[in-house]
Amino acid sequence: xxxxxxxxxxxxxxxxxxxxxxxxxxxxxxxxxxxxxxxxxxxxxxxxxxxxxxxxxxxxxxxxxxxxxxxxxxxxxxxxxxxxxxxxxxxxxxxxxxxxxxxxxxxxxxxxxxxxxxxxxxxxxxxxxxxxxxxxxxxxxxxxxxxxxxxxxxxxxxxxxxxxxxxxxxxxxxxxxxxxxxxxxxxxxxxxx
Amino acid sequence: xxxxxxxxxxxxxxxxxxxxxxxxxxxxxxxxxxxxxxxxxxxxxxxxxxxxxxxxxxxxxxxxxxxxxxxxxxxxxxxxxxxxxx
Numbered sequence: 001x002x003x004x005x006x007x008x009x010x011x012x013x014x015x016x017x018x019x020x021x022x023x024x025x026x027x028x029x030x031x032x033x034x035x036x037x038x039x040x041x042x043x044x045x046x047x048x049x050x051x052x053x054x055x056x057x058x059x060x061x062x063x064x065x066x067x068x069x070x071x072x073x074x075x076x077x078x079x080x081x082x083x084x085x086x087x088x089x090x091x092x093x094x095x096x097x098x099x100x101x102x103x104x105x106x107x108x109x110x111x112x113x114x115x116x117x118x119x120x121x122x123x124x125x126x127x128x129x130x131x132x133x134x135x136x137x138x139x140x141x142x143x144x145x146x147x148x149x150x151x152x153x154x155x156x157x158x159x160x161x162x163x164x165x166x167x168x169x170x171x172x173x174x175x176x177x178x179x180x181x182x183x184x185x186x187x188x189x190x191x192x193x
Numbered sequence: 194x195x196x197x198x199x200x201x202x203x204x205x206x207x208x209x210x211x212x213x214x215x216x217x218x219x220x221x222x223x224x225x226x227x228x229x230x231x232x233x234x235x236x237x238x239x240x241x242x243x244x245x246x247x248x249x250x251x252x253x254x255x256x257x258x259x260x261x262x263x264x265x266x267x268x269x270x271x272x273x274x275x276x277x278x279x
Binding site: 065 | 209210215219242245
């Protein structure tokens with residue numbers, strides 16, 4: 001179908017070519033992206049409570065906030081631990097069932113379950129991260145709060161685990177799956193961690 | 194062409210992702226549109242993170258290069274002089 005189109009340098013009408021149409025569509029898509037509020041929002045679910053998995057939600061949350069996005073992180077299941085006041089002593093990482101974890105010496109799977117191995121792996125990861133200069137989970141959580149990232153605790157799992165609102169740090173909000181979905185459908189960035 | 198002189202210097206050497214972008218974003222907030230921020234970083238991820246951050250936030254990455262293992266970025270704060278409503 002030919003579209004009648006008036007160009008700046010040619011006062012006569014001429015049929016638009018496919019290239020014209022493509023250019024118009026591209027420009028419209030770009031404009032829609034620029035004005036779409038969803039392009040400026042990120043919604044993240046943090047479902048894990050181990051030391052290694054504590055980093056990604058706070059790293060992505062703080063980086064997204066730095067890029068000018070409105071960010072919400074929903075903490076559910078074991079992820080709730082990351083919002084607790086006493087979270088640090090609960091954060092650990094275990095080599096059991098994790099063949100990807102770097103170990104100082106090669107080790108049979110059975111030995112990774114020996115008493116003390118979890119503490120060793122946790123200490124190893126903490127010192128490795130500190131040596132390399134990675135911010136601590138506490139620092140990253142602080143950056144998120146300071147940059148206006150909304151931290152939302154899942155009320156259902158709070159109930160199941162027996163956590164009270166007072167167990168969490170100041171500034172935490174409370175919500176459920178409906179609240180998350182309502183925000184996620186208005187966010188281009190939506191991640192499950 | 195000589196690199197523009199910076200109005201502010203930010204040292205992020207030794208910091209890893211996401212701290213360089215977090216610090217840059219904070220520093221940019223207090224600069225005026227058109228002012229130039231010079232960033233020093235050693236995190237290799239900054240090579241991709243800083244250009245992407247600048248594009249997302251409407252600031253301009255004037256140039257970046259490496260100086261004996263340190264990444265140097267020059268960023269100009271956007272907004273103000275050349276923005277016109279669509």
